[in-house]
Amino acid sequence: MPSIVSVRGVRKSYDTGFEALKGVDLEIEDGEILALLGPNGAGKTTLISTICGISQQTEGTITVGGHDTLKDFRAARSLIGLVPQEIALEPFERVENAVRLTRGLFGKRRDDAVIEKILRQLSLWDKRDSKINELSGGMKRRVLIAKALSHEPRVLFLDEPTAGVDVELRQDMWNVVRQLRADGVTIILTTHYIEEAEAIADRVGVISAGRILLVEDKDALMRRMGQKVLRIELDSPLGAVPEALADYDLQIEDEGRTLLYTYHTAAPRSGIGRLITGLTQAGVALADVSTAQSSLEDIFVDLVKENAA
Numbered sequence: 001m002p003s004i005v006s007v008r009g010v011r012k013s014y015d016t017g018f019e020a021l022k023g024v025d026l027e028i029e030d031g032e033i034l035a036l037l038g039p040n041g042a043g044k045t046t047l048i049s050t051i052c053g054i055s056q057q058t059e060g061t062i063t064v065g066g067h068d069t070l071k072d073f074r075a076a077r078s079l080i081g082l083v084p085q086e087i088a089l090e091p092f093e094r095v096e097n098a099v100r101l102t103r104g105l106f107g108k109r110r111d112d113a114v115i116e117k118i119l120r121q122l123s124l125w126d127k128r129d130s131k132i133n134e135l136s137g138g139m140k141r142r143v144l145i146a147k148a149l150s151h152e153p154r155v156l157f158l159d160e161p162t163a164g165v166d167v168e169l170r171q172d173m174w175n176v177v178r179q180l181r182a183d184g185v186t187i188i189l190t191t192h193y194i195e196e197a198e199a200i201a202d203r204v205g206v207i208s209a210g211r212i213l214l215v216e217d218k219d220a221l222m223r224r225m226g227q228k229v230l231r232i233e234l235d236s237p238l239g240a241v242p243e244a245l246a247d248y249d250l251q252i253e254d255e256g257r258t259l260l261y262t263y264h265t266a267a268p269r270s271g272i273g274r275l276i277t278g279l280t281q282a283g284v285a286l287a288d289v290s291t292a293q294s295s296l297e298d299i300f301v302d303l304v305k306e307n308a309a
């Protein structure tokens with residue numbers, strides 16, 4: 001898939017001298033939903049602000065739709081919609097007006113059909129004449145998205161779209177995001193919720209301490225996540241894996257007292273039954289058995305820890 005956003009060798013130092021981005025390379029594919037995961041202070045907001053041209057990188061280049069964000073700021077920015085985390089709206093403004101005004105700020109001519117389409121898409125059409133302070137929190141978030149879409153951007157950045165919202169509203173937001181993607185909008189969202197990335201992302205990026213540690217297809221990550229480790233504690237130490245079990249990828253640990261068997265939960269058969277039978281037939285006595293699942297959260301935590309070390 002072609003890239004809609006290219007980030008190459010980007011570094012960003014603030015006036016304090018602190019380097020928040022330490023050489024970021026990232027290709028965002030046209031039409032994808034990319035979730036950016038990272039601990040507090042990782043540089044997610046800095047990266048988004050830099051791509052959107054709100055702050056300028058110290059080194060490196062960024063293009064959006066082929067336009068350089070520094071040399072060709074207006075053209076690049078016109079392709080981007082940004083939904084901030086904080087709800088910052090004029091309380092007494094009416095919904096439709098607020099969205100129309102934002103379109104005007106981008107220098108786009110008035111187009112009521114576009115505004116209607118956006119409001120309908122976000123289920124705000126019935127609320128178009130409501131004052132913003134009369135809306136629920138969820139509806140206010142939808143207004144923020146409508147404003148970000150008012151100038152028909154091709155790329156939409158959502159900063160923590162579901163921070164602090166209840167489960168039902170979260171599902172609702174996910175549906176909105178999926179619908180926008182179906183309409184051809186590329187979506188980048190930052191999130192602290194790993195299950196959010198699992199639910200809607202095509203790809204997942206992990207950022208920590210100003211570096212991108214991983215960008216990977218979500219399904220590939222889920223397959224990794226589907227790994228389980230069966231830990232078998234033995235009564236007495238084992239020198240080698242019994243011949244009959246040579247086709248199992250077994251690890252011997254703890255001077256022969258522990259056997260580790262890694263298997264995929266998605267596989268039709270785990271092979272555990274045959275393994276236990278094989279061990280018993282070979283006269284190996286088991287003391288205890290347990291399993292542990294590696295989750296996206298584990299992968300994430302391990303990655304971040306390794307990077308900090």
Ligand SMILES: Nc1ncnc2c1ncn2[C@@H]1O[C@H](COP(=O)(O)OP(=O)(O)OP(=O)(O)O)[C@@H](O)[C@H]1O
Pocket residue numbers: 014015016018020038039040041042043044045046047
């Ligand atoms: N204007 C600024 N001046 C100096 N340092 C800053 C500035 N803005 C951010 N930083 C620092 O840069 C680092 C990255 O901040 P950033 O807000 O990009 O992180 P984040 O990943 O978005 O975090 P969070 O998940 O908490 O929102 C932090 O250490 C932060 O303190």
